[in-house]
Amino acid sequence: MTIADRYHRQRLVEDIGDVGQEAICHSHIAIVGVGALGCMSADMLARAGVGTITLIDRDIVEYTNLQRQVLFTEEDARTNQPKAIAAGCRLKAINSSIDVRSHVEDLTALNVGRLLKEVDLIIDGLDNFRTRYVLNDYAVKNCKPYLFAGVIAGTGNVMTIIPNEPATPCLRCLFPESPPVGSHETCDTAGIIAPAVGIAASCQCCDALKLLSGNRDKISNTLLFFDLWNSQSQRHEIGEPNKTCPCCQKLDFSFLESAGSPEAAALCGQNAVQIPGTGNINLSRLAKRLESHGTFTLATPLLRGSLHEELSGDGEPIILLCFEDGRAIIHGTDDVGRAKAIHARFIGT
Ligand SMILES: [Zn+2]
Numbered sequence: 001m002t003i004a005d006r007y008h009r010q011r012l013v014e015d016i017g018d019v020g021q022e023a024i025c026h027s028h029i030a031i032v033g034v035g036a037l038g039c040m041s042a043d044m045l046a047r048a049g050v051g052t053i054t055l056i057d058r059d060i061v062e063y064t065n066l067q068r069q070v071l072f073t074e075e076d077a078r079t080n081q082p083k084a085i086a087a088g089c090r091l092k093a094i095n096s097s098i099d100v101r102s103h104v105e106d107l108t109a110l111n112v113g114r115l116l117k118e119v120d121l122i123i124d125g126l127d128n129f130r131t132r133y134v135l136n137d138y139a140v141k142n143c144k145p146y147l148f149a150g151v152i153a154g155t156g157n158v159m160t161i162i163p164n165e166p167a168t169p170c171l172r173c174l175f176p177e178s179p180p181v182g183s184h185e186t187c188d189t190a191g192i193i194a195p196a197v198g199i200a201a202s203c204q205c206c207d208a209l210k211l212l213s214g215n216r217d218k219i220s221n222t223l224l225f226f227d228l229w230n231s232q233s234q235r236h237e238i239g240e241p242n243k244t245c246p247c248c249q250k251l252d253f254s255f256l257e258s259a260g261s262p263e264a265a266a267l268c269g270q271n272a273v274q275i276p277g278t279g280n281i282n283l284s285r286l287a288k289r290l291e292s293h294g295t296f297t298l299a300t301p302l303l304r305g306s307l308h309e310e311l312s313g314d315g316e317p318i319i320l321l322c323f324e325d326g327r328a329i330i331h332g333t334d335d336v337g338r339a340k341a342i343h344a345r346f347i348g349t
Contacts, residue, residue: 006095007049020213021049027212028052030119032107032135034083035059036068036192037149038125040201041208043070045123046091048209052099053091056115057083057125058106058274059267059329060302060321068194080304080321104301105325106276107131109256112138121145121211123204127268129178130255136171137253139163145211146171149200153190154229156200159238160207160219163248168221173242178255196228264343266334271312273339277326286322290346300324310342318342 011021029050031038034057046053061069061076061083069083076086088102103115112134116122122139124147126132132148139146139161146161148171162168203224210218226233246252264275283303287296294317296305301324306317312332319331320342328347330339 010048015215015218016209016213020215023214024209024212025049025051027120028054028118029121029123029208029212030054030056030116031123031125032056032131033125033127034069034071034087035065035125035127036194036197037151037201037204038123039069039071039087040197041123041125041205042087042091043094044201044205045208046095046098046100048205049095050098050208050212052101052118054101054103054115054119055084055087055091056103056105056107057087058104058323058327059083060304061086062270064270068192068197070194079299080302082302082323104323106274106327107134108276109134109137112256116142116144119144121147121208123208124148124150126150132171133178133255136161137247137256140170140248141251141253141256147204147207149204151192151196151200154193154196155225155227156196158200158203158224159222160204160211162211162216162219167241167248168219169238169241170245170248172247173245174223174238176242176246193229196226199226199228264336264340266336267329270331271334272329272331273334273336275328275330275339275343277323277328279326280324281322281326283322283324286347290320293346294320296320307342307346320346322347 007021010016011018027050031042034055060080061072063077065072066077071087071090082104084102084104088100091100105111122135122144135146140163143163148161149158161170207219221238222235223238224235241248243249264273266273283298287298287303290296293309294305294307296303303322306319310318312318321329328343330342333339
């Protein structure tokens with residue numbers, strides 16, 4: 001069987017055919033957040049033959065990820081590989097004919113334009129609403145489909161947002177404001193099961209294949225809610241865009257424009273805090289400077305190590321991760337103030 005034949009079963013699907021498959025092979029998508037949802041979507045779309053896949057994730061692989069993040073191995077967790085890079089290697093092994101671009105970055109209002117400029121559509125694999133609102137603003141402003149999904153415990157929500165005429169409602173049509181931090185359940189507090197992620201990722205990927213193969217008319221204008229654990233699901237008709245929507249109607253892209261520099265924040269599902277970067281840093285120089293304070297390993301774009309002088313609540317050394325883009329993640333505390341103090345002391349500004 002030749003490489004050209006690998007999509008044979010997909011071409012056989014009536015609405016896809018040779019023309020649809022060609023279009024899929026020449027498309028470029030972004031997966032923002034390569035956690036549970038992002039891994040499953042990336043796996044399916046790489047196998048489907050999407051020509052270029054841009055992966056964006058700020059974090060590293062940990063053992064607690066392996067239960068649901070299907071692209072990663074124990075070795076990735078043991079060596080704390082950046083998720084975007086570990087997933088990229090795995091996708092290339094799955095399908096060597098596609099182009100995979102890995103970005104170990106935190107998507108913000110400042111870099112979204114550079115990272116997503118060339119993509120045809122955006123798949124949401126995020127764990128926080130703040131970044132989703134940045135994506136929603138960007139997608140509406142630049143007329144790119146945005147495939148929203150979120151999963152907690154055994155439940156999930158999925159909605160495809162298409163800003164091109166005839167436009168569907170956007171995220172802010174349904175949820176005008178981002179829920180306040182700490183007001184909703186996260187995978188940290190309520191947990192998460194892989195089968196629920198599979199449902200949400202499958203719905204996202206199916207809509208991605210419909211859009212990329214020229215079958216927009218097959219997209220349902222609904223918000224899917226499912227509770228897999230309790231065997232329930234509903235599709236809510238979402239109708240027309242909300243006339244009072246600040247984003248898609250009034251074109252007030254406040255999350256893109258006012259986000260400025262992101263703030264330090266505790267990371268969902270982890271005893272860790274992320275400190276935003278202020279520009280690229282020289283990791284080998286930093287490694288030298290930290291030599292006497294702990295044990296560090298440099299594997300560009302990441303410097304990782306434990307600080308001998310700082311202990312977490314359970315007496316383990318604090319783990320410090322520094323990325324080339326200037327960001328740092330401090331593991332072993334969820335206290336933003338303490339993390340900032342550690343950052344100021346060992347890395348500085
Ligand atoms: Zn809207």
